[in-house]
Amino acid sequence: MTQKKSFILYVDSLEILEHLDNEQAGILFKTIRSYHDPNFDAKYREKMIKNHFWLKLAIMYFDNQFKRDQEKYDNIVKRNQKNGLKGGRPKKSQNNPSETKDNPINLDSDNGNGNGNDLKINFKSLLLDFNQVFNKKSKVVSDVVKRKYKKLIKLGYTYDEIIECMKNCKKDQYHIDTEFKYCTLEFFSRPDKIDKFYNSSSKPSKYVPTL
Numbered sequence: 001m002t003q004k005k006s007f008i009l010y011v012d013s014l015e016i017l018e019h020l021d022n023e024q025a026g027i028l029f030k031t032i033r034s035y036h037d038p039n040f041d042a043k044y045r046e047k048m049i050k051n052h053f054w055l056k057l058a059i060m061y062f063d064n065q066f067k068r069d070q071e072k073y074d075n076i077v078k079r080n081q082k083n084g085l086k087g088g089r090p091k092k093s094q095n096n097p098s099e100t101k102d103n104p105i106n107l108d109s110d111n112g113n114g115n116g117n118d119l120k121i122n123f124k125s126l127l128l129d130f131n132q133v134f135n136k137k138s139k140v141v142s143d144v145v146k147r148k149y150k151k152l153i154k155l156g157y158t159y160d161e162i163i164e165c166m167k168n169c170k171k172d173q174y175h176i177d178t179e180f181k182y183c184t185l186e187f188f189s190r191p192d193k194i195d196k197f198y199n200s201s202s203k204p205s206k207y208v209p210t211l
Helices: 013-019 023-032 042-051 055-085 123-133 142-154 157-168 171-179 189-196
Strands: none
Touching: 013 055, 013 189, 023 042, 023 171, 042 055, 042 189, 055 171, 123 142, 123 157, 142 189, 157 189
16 A cells, blocks of 8 residues: 555535534544554544544545555555656557557547546436436536536546446435435535445435535
């Protein structure tokens, strides 16, 4: 595992602070630090959770996100190291300047296979799957939204994760009650929404606003 110099905290996850007093909030942030500071390890977290019964629930807001972010970071480091051993970034293909021999990526194309490939995204398939999940009739993916999805893919999110997020969000009671008014293609282009709904329970959630 490669040590990072920074990490992300999503605003949605910080809602847990509203349910903690100042002392508990301090304990939570010290535990969060243990995920990223090499001076701490899993045994420290286990000890903290054992001594503070409420911490096990509170840290769940962050645990999966940190593990996923670390995995993506490690994959990027490995990819860069691999390219470095090959003498740097591979040259572009003569047949397609936007592709390389070892890494055929074309994020500007709508011709991806839409099957979970973490390098391409098929916007026609995305539009079709989105309409099927929410029974909508959207016809176009705007250029602005396309750029956001391309950024998601570059961050390491996959097509399957995006669609799974949509399916889980469909079971969220707040969105059911609002008739999926806020469930747009733009909504699911946000990393915090993918992290929030991808690992959510398959059972309908309680009424908790998610916007």
